[in-house]
Amino acid sequence: MSVCSFSGNPSFTPNESRFSGLAVIALLLGCGVAWYGWWLLIVWVVMLAALVGGRVMFIDHRPTRIFYLIAFAYLLAALLFWLVPQVVPDAALRPGRWIANSPGECPRSCW
Numbered sequence: 001m002s003v004c005s006f007s008g009n010p011s012f013t014p015n016e017s018r019f020s021g022l023a024v025i026a027l028l029l030g031c032g033v034a035w036y037g038w039w040l041l042i043v044w045v046v047m048l049a050a051l052v053g054g055r056v057m058f059i060d061h062r063p064t065r066i067f068y069l070i071a072f073a074y075l076l077a078a079l080l081f082w083l084v085p086q087v088v089p090d091a092a093l094r095p096g097r098w099i100a101n102s103p104g105e106c107p108r109s110c111w
Contacts, residue, residue, distance in 0.1 A: 038086040045083060049075040 019027075032040040049072060056068040 038083060042079065042083050042087065045075055045079045049079065 029040070029044060052068055052072045052075065056065055056072065059065045059068060
């Protein structure tokens with residue numbers, strides 16, 4: 001008789017966990033956002049916009065082409081109006097800054 005023989009219902013069964021490709025991408029994107037912040041989101045949106053924009057060129061069906069163009073416009077607007085200001089928050093020209101003055105003239109605040 002073997003000491004390691006097993007019979008009956010096991011109390012522990014090894015579980016095979018399989019991750020889908022989408023779950024892995026979402027996990028990597030979430031971890032990347034935690035460590036790299038807004039820069040990774042900018043790269044992600046640029047890659048998506050490139051894929052969608054490249055796809056538009058090969059579509060002949062007009063409603064599908066319009067859908068892809070709207071998706072491309074949304075990604076571009078999200079990039080310009082939401083993501084870039086998160087990375088460069090003080091890039092807007094405010095009144096009284098030396099850049100807005102005439103060339104060669106620098107007010108006392110920039111000395």
